[in-house]
Amino acid sequence: xxxxxxxxxxxxxxxxxxxxxxxxxxxxxxxxxxxxxxxxxxxxxxxxxxxxxxxxxxxxxxxxxxxxxxxxxxxxxxxxxxxxxxxxxxxxxxxxxxxxxxxxxxxxxxxxxxxxxxxxxxxxxxxxxxxxxxxxxxxxxxxxxxxxxxxxxxxxxxxxxxxxxxxxxxxxxxxxxxxxxxxxxxxxxxxxxxxxxxxxxxxxxxxxxxxxxxxxxxxxxxxxxxxxxxxxxxxxxxxxxxxxxxxxxxxxxxxxxxxxxxxxxxxxxxxxxxxxxxxxxxxxxxxxxxxxxxxxxxxxxxxxxxxxxxxxxxxxxxxxxxxxxxxxxxxxxxxxxxxxxxxxxxxxxxxxxxxxxxxxxxxxxxxxxxxxxxxxxxxxxxxxxxxxxxxxxxxxxxxxxxxxxxxxxxxxxxxxxxxxxxxxxxxxxxxxxxxxxxxxxxxxxxxxxxxxxxxxxxxxxxxxxxxxxxxxxxxxxxxxxxxxxxxxxxxxxxxxxxxxxxxxxxxxxxxxxxxxxxxxxxxxxxxxxxxxxxxxxxxxxxxxxxxxxxxxxxxxxxxxxxxxxxxxxxxxxxxxxxxxxxxxxxxxxxxxxxxxxxxxxxxxxxxxxxxxxxxxxxxxxxxxxxxxxxxxxxxxxxxxxxxxxxxxxxxxxxxxxxxxxxxxxxxxx
Amino acid sequence: xxxxxxxxxxxxxxxxxxxxxxxxxxxxxxxxxxxxxxxxxxxxxxxxxxxxxxxxxxxxxxxxxxxxxxxxxxxxxxxxxxxxxxxxxxxxxxxxxxxxxxxxxxxxxxxxxxxxxxxxxxxxxxxxxxxxxxxxxxxxxxxxxxxxxxxxxxxxxxxxxxxxxxxxxxxxxxxxxxxxxxxxxxxxxxxxxxxxxxxxxxxxxxxxxxxxxxxxxxxxxxxxxxxxxxxxxxxxxxxxxxxxxxxxxxxxxxxxxxxxxxxxxxxxxxxxxxxxxxx
Numbered sequence: 001x002x003x004x005x006x007x008x009x010x011x012x013x014x015x016x017x018x019x020x021x022x023x024x025x026x027x028x029x030x031x032x033x034x035x036x037x038x039x040x041x042x043x044x045x046x047x048x049x050x051x052x053x054x055x056x057x058x059x060x061x062x063x064x065x066x067x068x069x070x071x072x073x074x075x076x077x078x079x080x081x082x083x084x085x086x087x088x089x090x091x092x093x094x095x096x097x098x099x100x101x102x103x104x105x106x107x108x109x110x111x112x113x114x115x116x117x118x119x120x121x122x123x124x125x126x127x128x129x130x131x132x133x134x135x136x137x138x139x140x141x142x143x144x145x146x147x148x149x150x151x152x153x154x155x156x157x158x159x160x161x162x163x164x165x166x167x168x169x170x171x172x173x174x175x176x177x178x179x180x181x182x183x184x185x186x187x188x189x190x191x192x193x194x195x196x197x198x199x200x201x202x203x204x205x206x207x208x209x210x211x212x213x214x215x216x217x218x219x220x221x222x223x224x225x226x227x228x229x230x231x232x233x234x235x236x237x238x239x240x241x242x243x244x245x246x247x248x249x250x251x252x253x254x255x256x257x258x259x260x261x262x263x264x265x266x267x268x269x270x271x272x273x274x275x276x277x278x279x280x281x282x283x284x285x286x287x288x289x290x291x292x293x294x295x296x297x298x299x300x301x302x303x304x305x306x307x308x309x310x311x312x313x314x315x316x317x318x319x320x321x322x323x324x325x326x327x328x329x330x331x332x333x334x335x336x337x338x339x340x341x342x343x344x345x346x347x348x349x350x351x352x353x354x355x356x357x358x359x360x361x362x363x364x365x366x367x368x369x370x371x372x373x374x375x376x377x378x379x380x381x382x383x384x385x386x387x388x389x390x391x392x393x394x395x396x397x398x399x400x401x402x403x404x405x406x407x408x409x410x411x412x413x414x415x416x417x418x419x420x421x422x423x424x425x426x427x428x429x430x431x432x433x434x435x436x437x438x439x440x441x442x443x444x445x446x447x448x449x450x451x452x453x454x455x456x457x458x459x460x461x462x463x464x465x466x467x468x469x470x471x472x473x474x475x476x477x478x479x480x481x482x483x484x485x486x487x488x489x490x491x492x493x494x495x496x497x498x499x500x501x502x503x504x505x506x507x508x509x510x511x512x513x514x515x516x517x518x519x520x521x522x523x524x525x526x527x528x529x530x531x532x533x534x535x536x537x538x539x540x541x542x543x544x545x546x547x548x549x550x551x552x553x554x555x556x557x558x559x560x561x562x563x564x565x566x567x568x569x570x571x572x573x574x575x576x577x578x579x580x581x582x583x584x585x586x587x588x589x590x591x592x593x594x595x596x597x598x599x600x601x602x603x604x605x606x607x608x609x610x611x612x613x614x615x616x617x618x619x620x621x622x623x624x625x626x627x628x629x630x631x632x633x634x635x636x637x638x639x640x641x642x643x644x645x646x647x648x649x650x651x652x653x654x655x656x657x658x659x660x661x662x663x664x665x666x667x668x669x
Numbered sequence: 670x671x672x673x674x675x676x677x678x679x680x681x682x683x684x685x686x687x688x689x690x691x692x693x694x695x696x697x698x699x700x701x702x703x704x705x706x707x708x709x710x711x712x713x714x715x716x717x718x719x720x721x722x723x724x725x726x727x728x729x730x731x732x733x734x735x736x737x738x739x740x741x742x743x744x745x746x747x748x749x750x751x752x753x754x755x756x757x758x759x760x761x762x763x764x765x766x767x768x769x770x771x772x773x774x775x776x777x778x779x780x781x782x783x784x785x786x787x788x789x790x791x792x793x794x795x796x797x798x799x800x801x802x803x804x805x806x807x808x809x810x811x812x813x814x815x816x817x818x819x820x821x822x823x824x825x826x827x828x829x830x831x832x833x834x835x836x837x838x839x840x841x842x843x844x845x846x847x848x849x850x851x852x853x854x855x856x857x858x859x860x861x862x863x864x865x866x867x868x869x870x871x872x873x874x875x876x877x878x879x880x881x882x883x884x885x886x887x888x889x890x891x892x893x894x895x896x897x898x899x900x901x902x903x904x905x906x907x908x909x910x911x912x913x914x915x916x917x918x919x920x921x922x923x924x925x926x927x928x929x930x931x932x933x934x935x936x937x938x939x940x941x942x943x944x945x946x947x948x
Contacts, residue, residue, distance in 0.1 A: 391843050418845030430836040435858050445844045497844075 003029040003052065003089070003170050003201055007064035010047050010056065010225075021047040023225040024064070026324075029170055029201035034192065036204045036216020038236075038248065040264075044225040045205045046094060049172045052203070053091050054081040068170075087117045090163035094174040094205075097155050100147040107133070107143040110162045117166055132161045136191060153184035160191060171195060172203045177211055189215065209252040213237055218330055221245050224305045230330035238568065239631045241327060241338035244306050246368065247532075259370075259569060260525075260550055265533045266309040304335055311535020312340050312367045340402070341630065342367045342505055342537040343388055348397030350383050357383045359562040360397060362628040365505070368535040369630075370528075372548040372569070374584060375558035381541045382426055382509050384558065388539055389423045389507035402504070419449050422498035424508040426541075428491040432482045439478035441493055442466065445500040465496040468526050470519060487514040492523065502534060509541040524551055545585060549573060556627065557581045560606035563626055567633025577635035579611045605638070613639050681939070687931025694925050698747040701740030709737035709893050717905070720913050727913045729898075730905060739917050741893040746925065749806055749879040754872030756814030757821065761867055762860070764818060765825030766852060769833055780826070783819035791816040795878060799887035806879075806888070813875055821867035825860055832859045862936070869933035873926055880922050895922045 005027040012019040022044045029035055037045050050056050052066060054073065066073040068084060093099035101109055107129055114125035130143055138157045147155060156176060163171060173192060177185045185208075193215055195202050206212050212219055217233030221242060229242035237254065240246040250262030303318040304310065310317065317335045324333040332338055347360040358380040365371055365388070373381045386392035387399070390410055399406035401417065409417045425431035432441050442462045452458040463473035469492035471477065482490050491514045498506060506527070512520040528551060530536040542548060548555055552569040557578060565578040576582045603622055608614040618638055626634035679685070702709070707724075711733060718728040726735035768779040794816060799809060832838065833856065841851050882888055883896025890897070895918040902915035 389843065391839060415845035415847075418843060421843070423840065423843050425836055425840060427836065431840045433837045433841075433855055433859075435855075444841065444846075448841075448844050448846045448850065497840075501844075 002031065002069065004067040004070075005048075005052070005064070006067065008048070008051060008066065009063035010044070010051055011061045011063075012057075012059055014059075018061075021060075021225050022051070025222075025225070025227055027203075027220065027227075029203055031169065031199045031201050032196055033217065034196055034202040034204050034215045036206065036212035036219040036233075037222060038206060038209055038212045038216075038219060039222035039228075040248070041207075042224070043222040045222055046174055047225075048222070049091060049174050049203065049205050052170070052172055053085060053089060055085075055091075086113050086163075086168065087166045088168050089170040089172065090166065090168040091172040092156075092159045092163045092174060092176055094178070097147050097150075097152070099159065100155065102147055105144050105146060106138075106150065106158050109147075110158060110165055113162065113166050129161070129165060132165055133158065136161055137187065152179050153181070153187075156180060156184070156188060157191075160188070168200075170201045170203070172205065174205045175207060176204070177206065177208050185211070209236060209249060210254055221248070226305055227324055227331075227333065228306065229332050229334075230324075232329045235329075241332050242306075242334055243310050243312055243339055243368070243535075246339055247309075247311075250532075259552065260528060262528070263532050264309055265311070304333070311533075312336060340367045341365065341400075342402060343406075343539075344400040344628075345384075345388060346398045346400075346628070347625075348384070348387050348394035348399060350380075350387065350392065350394055356561055358387070358394070359560075360625065361561075361563055362625060363388070363556065363563070363566075364628060364630040365537050365539060366630050367504070367537055368531060369553040370531060370538040370540060370551050371554045371556060372552035373539065373541045373556050373558060374543070374545065374548060376543075379558040380561035381558050383561075385507050385509050385539055385541045386423075389421055389505075390417060391423060415449070419445070419501040420504045422501065422503035422506045424491075424494050424498045424506070424511040426509040428494045428514065429482060429487060431494055432490060432497075434482050437479050437481055438466075438471075438485070438493055441482070442496050442500060445497060449501055461500070462496075465500055466493075468499065469493070469496045470522050470526075471496070488516065488519065491515065492519075495523065499530070504535070505537045505539065506530075507539045507541075510543070511540070512547070513542075513544075520547075527551070545573070554630070557584065562606065563636060564607065564623075565633075565635045565637075566627050567635075571633045577633070578607075578637045579613055579639070580607050581635075583610075607637075615639060681935045683931045683938070684935035687928050687935060690924055690928035691932060694743065694921070694928055695747065697740060698744040702737065702744060705734065705737040705740060707734040707737045709733055709741045710891070711737075717908065717910065726917055727910070729901065729914060735898075735914055735917065738893050738898060739895075739921060742895040742898055742918060743921050743925070745806070745893060746876050746879050746895050746922070749810055750872040750876035750925075750929075752807060753810035753813045753817075753875030753878075754868045754870075756811055757818045757871040757875075758864055758868045760814055760818040761821035761825055762857070762864070765822035766829050766856060766860070768822070769826045769829035770848065770852060770856070776826075780823070783822060786816060786819045789816065792878065792881070795882060796885065796887060799882050803889070806892070809882070810875065813878060814871070817871055817874065821863070821871065824867065825863050828860055828863055829856060832856060835859075862939075865936045866933060869929055869936060873929040873933065876922075876925060876929070 005025060008022050008025045008027075009020075010022040012021055025044075025048060027035065027048070037048065039045055047056070047060075051060075051062060052073075056062060062074060064074075068088065073081070073084065100106075107126055110133060111122070111125035111129035114120045114128060115122060118125075120128070130140065133143055134140065136157050138154055138161070142150060142154060147158075150158065160173075160176070163173075176192060177188050180188060189211055192202065192204060192211075204212060204216055213234060213236040215233070216236075218230050219233060219236050220227055221229040221231070221244065223244050228244050229240070231240065231245070236245065237249045237252075240249055244264070247262065247264040251264060253261055303316070303320055304313070304322045307313045307317045314336065322333050322335045324331050327338070341364050343363075343365040345361060345363040347362060348358065349356070349360045350358040361380075361384060363371075363384070373385060375381050383392065387394045390399075390401075390406060393407075393410075401409065401420070406417070436444070439459075439462055442465055443458055446452055446458055446461060462478070466473045466477075471489060471492050482493070485493070491511065495508070495511055498508070512523055515523060524547070527536070527538065531538065538551075540551065548569065554567065555565075555569050555572040556563055557565040557572070557580065559580045565572060565576065565581045572581060573585060576585050604620055605611070605614070605618045605623055608618045611618065615638065621638065623636040623638055626636045707714075712731050714724065714728040714732045714734060716728060716730050716732045718724060720727040724734050724736065726739065729735050729738065764779055764783075768776040791813060795809065795813060798804065798812060804812070838851055838855050841855055846854075879894065880896035880899075883892075883894035884900045886897070886900060888894060888897065898918040899915065899922075902910065902918070905914070
């Protein structure tokens with residue numbers, strides 16, 4: 001048994017004012033699998049569910065095929081549809097109470113399909129309905145109640161029982177956990193997970209991304225009626241490949257995540273039929289740069305639907321429609337092959353005289369992520385950051401920026417690379433010329449990359465930038481010199497200067513160290529806002545672990561010129577693998593290093609002297625290099641590497657906790 | 670370094686006395702010749718007449734008014750010193766900054782050339798070329814500048830090398846600024862204090878040199894100059910004219926050199942001790 005959807009296209013309304021709700025959706029629901037369907041409101045999730053049930057309103061025009069065991073379901077009359085509807089395909093509707101009959105008792109409503117489809121006697125049907133209600137935890141005292149006398153959770157259970165009463169092969173759940181408290185939600189999650197061993201083909205339509213991530217496999221991401229990405233279960237938050245999936249995941253308030261909520265810039269629009277190239281109307285050409293947030297998302301494109309809101313879109317994304325293509329696991333609809341990597345460092349190293357400031361190091365920065373580089377003074381953080389920024393040339397190794405050889409780019413066209421990278425230096429007072437006033441400092445990058453249209457435009461941009469970093473732009477302030485300002489203000493002037501050209505990568509070495517907490521909060525919020533709006537990638541060097549918690553997507557820990565641990569922020573902070581990271585996280589008492597026990601061999605682990613768990617082998621063999629893979633939690637430690645798998649299970653505790661009744665327990669898929 | 674370098678100088682007695690002297694002498698050189706009612710080349714007065722109400726400093730052996738001669742000579746000396754100092758400074762800045770910025774073999778080459786020039790005695794070259802070619806004073810000033818830029822250029826280069834690696838220059842470079850922009854906008858203004866020191870030293874030397882050459886009669890004899898006045902006055906040392914003819918040009922020259930020396934010393938004291946150069 002399987003339900004297949006091929007090239008499903010649904011248009012609401014007439015030919016002139018048609019609203020394109022679904023556009024060429026392919027989907028296959030297999031027995032024993034839960035397919036999760038996620039996306040923002042208006043993405044066509046519910047339309048798809050209703051189309052499968054044959055319950056679309058009259059003004060909907062449907063194209064494509066829906067095949068149940070190879071037999072088409074579309075184009076049948078209402079009576080024919082009734083033959084498979086509910087007995088073979090059942091649905092738990094969104095907005096629970098509203099889809100129940102308010103003047104009928106729960107028990108009768110759950111029993112009704114048995115009477116209608118199976119022709120059972122009323123009494124027998126009631127008995128069976130009562131049993132199934134009790135099975136899912138709705139005790140007998142509630143059976144005789146009317147829908148308005150039940151709580152939201154109880155209604156949801158009743159709806160679930162009603163959908164399952166005829167033991168259908170395909171179950172469609174539309175927002176089964178919306179508006180439920182977390183206990184009831186867990187319970188529902190358990191019920192849904194329990195459908196898998198029973199061989200049901202489940203379509204889980206939900207906003208609840210955590211539920212989708214935990215239960216769904218595959219997870220289908222829908223945007224404006226198109227499938228953007230199909231991914232494997234459990235990878236929605238950790239390794240999304242489509243920028244939309246990433247942004248969606250970042251917007252979701254996860255209990256386990258530490259970082260502040262993100263979002264997706266702009267708003268989704270509805271697709272008018274004549275906006276679409278398949279229609280015969282004119283097509284709007286999006287301008288190269290969006291001017292205001294309101295405008296983003298309201299422009300139609302011939303190319304990728306997500307183009308107006310995508311932070312990594314290039315011109316060609318808007319040129320032609322993008323096809324859904326098979327990817328490593330699942331499939332992906334993205335001209336750029338998913339989230340691009342902004343910067344790749346391969347084996348970069350730096351030596352100052354006899355001191356190896358940076359051992360050969362790999363690091364990959366993906367577009368739109370915040371990577372925090374932490375470690376003690378002298379651990380090589382700043383060296384690595386300055387190499388990443390192109391300020392410092394590594395002695396060896398390769399750098400790639402946006403897919404191009406960065407060293408070559410630096411030699412050939414320094415200027416065009418310079419405007420893509422903003423840098424905030426460690427010591428702000430030194431990083432500005434004391435012969436320039438505030439206005440000139442902030443305007444310098446604008447002047448370099450000019451010509452500016454007119455002085456008024458430049459002044460406006462300077463004022464805008466100063467406002468971003470919460471500085472005034474009065475004439476009096478603009479004419480002040482750095483030595484007349486406090487360090488915090490100079491630091492913000494530096495930040496404004498670094499952001500002047502709207503860079504794609506911001507390398508910031510302790511950019512908020514001189515700010516008081518309230519200002520720091522405001523400035524960081526502004527930076528995160530840029531991350532959402534412009535897809536700003538941030539390499540953030542800091543000592544402050546608390547700060548890291550609030551802003552990092554990923555954390556890289558450095559010690560003695562090498563990366564010792566790297567991974568998703570929550571994983572690194574909640575479950576540090578390297579003994580050094582553990583010291584940093586529980587920073588108490590890490591001040592003094594223990595006296596050297598014995599000299600480290602050049603080949604040994606640099607941390608062995610201070611490591612409480614150093615083994616004999618640590619003195620002789622250096623751990624392996626890490627950092628190239630932007631998706632995994634890695635550690636450069638012989639001891640901890642063996643614990644890696646174990647610890648991943650611990651990190652996943654939260655995910656497991658959402659469905660405690662999940663009978664399988666083991667890995668999904 | 671942006672702090673106004675002249676703020677602290679205002680309480681420096683060296684600087685103040687130098688400034689007063691320089692202002693008085695500068696003013697005299699600038700407007701003096703116009704204030705005297707006589708043309709210094711007018712030879713129609715009684716030769717060797719003592720000072721009187723009409724001729725405050727008397728008349729010289731050629732029947733010319735000594736005051737008019739003195740003021741024009743002062744102007745010529747100051748003008749020569751300023752132009753030679755200015756030219757030397759321009760050369761020193763251009764060469765010093767270029768050497769520091771390019772570095773490598775170009776830097777090495779320029780610095781060796783500077784060493785060679787430092788070893789050549791400028792006075793000898795000037796005396797020889799003045800005697801043989803009878804050049805215009807401006808050409809001579811240029812020649813002097815060409816011979817004396819090295820010491821200032823070395824100071825400028827050393828400081829430029831330090832400033833070149835300052836963070837804000839690196840930041841400007843990172844922002845994509847061209848070398849020209851960085852040099853004009855960041856490097857040259859940073860070196861500002863050195864210019865005063867360099868200019869003062871060169872101008873002082875040039876003034877002294879001008880007086881020497883004129884004294885030796887290597888300039889056009891019709892060109893009024895303090896050195897020439899001293900040279901003529903000395904021929905009549907047996908007359909009682911030393912106080913009205915010999916003393917004024919000697920005093921003017923000494924005060925001029927003093928003024929510039931005081932300014933140079935105080936400026937140099939004020940700015941970084943690392944910026945030392947031979948005065």
